[in-house]
Amino acid sequence: MLEFDVAQAQLAQAGNAPTKTEDCPLHQAQGRILAKSLTAHLDMPPADNSAMDGYAIRFADYQPGRGLPVQQRCYAGEQPQPLQAGQCIRIFTGSLIPEGADTVVIQEDATETDNVLLIDQAPKLGEHIRRRGEDVQKDSTLLEAGRRIGAAEIALLASQGYAQVPVYPRLKVGILTTGDELAELGTPLQAAQIYNSNGPMLAALVTGLGADPVHVLHAKDTFESLQQALNTLIADCDLIISVGGVSVGEKDLVKPAIEKAGGELDLWRVRMKPGKPVALARAQGKPIVCLPGNPVSAFAVFALLVSPLVRRMQGREQWLPPIEHAQLDSQPPFNDIRDEFIRVRAQRGDNGHTRLGVFSRQGSGVISSLPWSDGLARIPAGRQFKEGDLVPYYSWASWLV
Numbered sequence: 001m002l003e004f005d006v007a008q009a010q011l012a013q014a015g016n017a018p019t020k021t022e023d024c025p026l027h028q029a030q031g032r033i034l035a036k037s038l039t040a041h042l043d044m045p046p047a048d049n050s051a052m053d054g055y056a057i058r059f060a061d062y063q064p065g066r067g068l069p070v071q072q073r074c075y076a077g078e079q080p081q082p083l084q085a086g087q088c089i090r091i092f093t094g095s096l097i098p099e100g101a102d103t104v105v106i107q108e109d110a111t112e113t114d115n116v117l118l119i120d121q122a123p124k125l126g127e128h129i130r131r132r133g134e135d136v137q138k139d140s141t142l143l144e145a146g147r148r149i150g151a152a153e154i155a156l157l158a159s160q161g162y163a164q165v166p167v168y169p170r171l172k173v174g175i176l177t178t179g180d181e182l183a184e185l186g187t188p189l190q191a192a193q194i195y196n197s198n199g200p201m202l203a204a205l206v207t208g209l210g211a212d213p214v215h216v217l218h219a220k221d222t223f224e225s226l227q228q229a230l231n232t233l234i235a236d237c238d239l240i241i242s243v244g245g246v247s248v249g250e251k252d253l254v255k256p257a258i259e260k261a262g263g264e265l266d267l268w269r270v271r272m273k274p275g276k277p278v279a280l281a282r283a284q285g286k287p288i289v290c291l292p293g294n295p296v297s298a299f300a301v302f303a304l305l306v307s308p309l310v311r312r313m314q315g316r317e318q319w320l321p322p323i324e325h326a327q328l329d330s331q332p333p334f335n336d337i338r339d340e341f342i343r344v345r346a347q348r349g350d351n352g353h354t355r356l357g358v359f360s361r362q363g364s365g366v367i368s369s370l371p372w373s374d375g376l377a378r379i380p381a382g383r384q385f386k387e388g389d390l391v392p393y394y395s396w397a398s399w400l401v
C-alpha cells in the first residue's frame with residue numbers, strides 16, 4: 001500500500017503549472033490566480049489626510065481657553081488652503097491635511113461658535129492623521145504571482161487603480177461518473193437505482209477551488225460508453241476526474257477504457273480510509289485521476305489528494321493548505337492498517353485548543369456526514385487514541401478553497 005503523504009505528493013506532481021497568461025478585468029477576477037507579481041503605482045494614501053471629522057490645527061497654537069477662528073471648511077475631495085497661524089480649518093474624514101497643520105482635533109473634543117473653535121480636550125501632537133504611504137509605499141510588492149484573488153486582493157488592487165490583472169487561464173476540469181445504478185437528477189428513480197450525487201458534488205468541489213468543470217459526463221458500464229466520454233474529456237479538458245469503477249468488481253471497466261484511450265494507468269491502494277482505491281493515468285499528456293465511487297470516499301480523496309494537484313495546475317504558489325492540530329472530543333475507532341480520516345465538527349475548547357466532535361456513522365456512503373462536518377481528523381494507523389489527544393485536522397475551510 002502507498003503511504004498517504006507519498007500519494008499526495010505524487011499526485012501533486014502529476015500536472016504542471018500553466019505557462020499561458022491572460023488579462024482579466026479586475027471586477028471579474030474573483031477566484032482567478034495572479035500570473036505576475038504586481039507592484040504599487042502609488043503611495044497609499046497618496047497624501048496625508050484626516051482619519052476623523054474635526055479641525056486641522058497647528059499644535060503649537062493650542063492653549064486652553066484660546067479661540068481659533070475657522071479659516072476654511074474643506075470637504076473630502078477639495079484642496080485645502082495653507083493654514084494660517086492662530087487659525088484652524090474645518091475638515092472631514094478623508095480631507096487632505098492643510099499645509100502648516102500638524103494635528104487633528106475631533107469635533108467631539110471641541111465647540112464651534114460663530115466660526116470660532118474652542119478646544120475642550122488637550123490634543124496630542126500629530127493625532128488623527130493618516131500619513132502618505134503609511135498603508136502601501138510606491139514600488140513595493142503588492143501581491144505575489146500564484147496567489148488566488150479574492151475580495152481582499154481585489155480591494156488592494158482597486159485602490160491602486162488596476163483595472164485589469166494578469167491571470168492564468170481558468171483550469172478546465174472534466175468529470176466522469178460511471179455506473180448503471182445511477183439515475184440522472186430530474187428523472188424518476190427506477191427500482192435498484194440511486195441518484196447520481198458524485199457528479200454535482202465534484203463539479204461543486206472543482207468550482208470551489210476556482211477551476212471550471214467544463215463537462216460533467218455520465219457513462220454507462222459499457223466499454224463504448226466510457227470510451228466515448230473519455231475521448232470528449234481528453235480533447236476538451238486539462239485534467240480529468242473519474243469516479244467509481246476502479247475497484248475489483250466485474251464491471252469495473254474504467255481501467256481498460258483509459259488504456260484504450262492511450263493512457264497508462266497506475267492503480268494505487270492508498271493507506272487511507274476512506275479512499276483506498278485511487279488511480280492515476282495520463283492520456284495525451286493530461287492527468288486522469290480515478291476516485292473511488294463511495295461518495296464520502298470521493299469527497300475525501302478530492303479534498304486531500306486531488307485539490308493539491310488542481311492548485312498546482314492552476315499556477316498557485318501554495319498547493320498544500322495548512323494542517324491544524326486539534327483535540328478529539330471522544331475516543332476514535334482503532335484502525336491498524338490505514339490512516340483513518342474521520343468526519344469531525346470543530347468547536348472552540350476552554351483550553352485554547354480546537355475540539356473535534358466525531359460524527360457517529362463513519363461509513364463511506366454516509367453522505368449526511370458531509371454537510372454536518374467542518375473537516376477531517378486524521379487518525380494514524382496502528383495507534384490507539386483517547387479523548388483529548390491532539391490529532392492532525394484538515395479543515396474544509398482550508399482544503400476546499
Ligand SMILES: Nc1nc2c(c(=O)[nH]1)N[C@H]1C(S)=C(S)[C@@H](COP(=O)(O)OP(=O)(O)OC[C@H]3O[C@@H](n4cnc5c(N)ncnc54)[C@H](O)[C@@H]3O)O[C@H]1N2
Nearest residue numbers: 177196197198199244245246247276291292293294295297
Ligand atoms: N471485494 C472488494 N470490494 C470492495 C473493495 C475491495 O477492496 N474489495 N473496496 C471497497 C472500497 S474501500 C471502495 S471505496 C469501493 C470503491 O469502488 P469503486 O470505485 O469501484 O466504486 P463503485 O463500485 O462504482 O461504487 C461504489 C459505491 O458508490 C456508489 N456510487 C458510485 N458512483 C456514484 C455516484 N456518481 N453518485 C452516487 N453514488 C455513487 C455506488 O453505487 C456504490 O454504492 O469499493 C469497495 N468494494
Ligand code: MOO
Nearest residue numbers: 274275276297364
Ligand atoms: O476506500 Mo473505501 O473509500 O474505504 O470506502
